[in-house]
Amino acid sequence: MMRFAVRMDVDLPRDLDPAVVQDTLAREKAYSQQLQRNGEWVHIWRIVGAYSNLSVFEVESNDRLHEILWNLPLFPYMTIEVTPLAVHPSDIHPPQ
Ligand SMILES: O=C(O)C[C@H]1C=CC(=O)O1
Numbered sequence: 001m002m003r004f005a006v007r008m009d010v011d012l013p014r015d016l017d018p019a020v021v022q023d024t025l026a027r028e029k030a031y032s033q034q035l036q037r038n039g040e041w042v043h044i045w046r047i048v049g050a051y052s053n054l055s056v057f058e059v060e061s062n063d064r065l066h067e068i069l070w071n072l073p074l075f076p077y078m079t080i081e082v083t084p085l086a087v088h089p090s091d092i093h094p095p096q
Helices: 018-037 062-070
Strands: 002-010 041-046 052-059 078-085
Touching: 002 062, 018 041, 052 062, 062 078
Parallel strands: none
Antiparallel strands: 002 052, 002 078, 041 052
């Protein structure tokens, strides 16, 4: 398994139809929660003071992470930064 920290910054256009915004946010929540249930989206944290999140993904490949991110309903309105992670040698709770 490969682990990644992903920062997502959301920037919704101010003139976007409110019905489209509502539908997109509902689909984004369902999509995110499904991936959390299946174990690929391990953590999601709000970044204080920003319409942004910091998430950790555990996936089988770069291609799988790309597929997940590409299919985010909010993808057209996001800037995404991906950081690959390795286990730290000082971690007293290293992942299995
Ligand atoms: O609110 C966000 O950070 C954007 C997005 C990521 C997951 C989700 O449900 O919404």
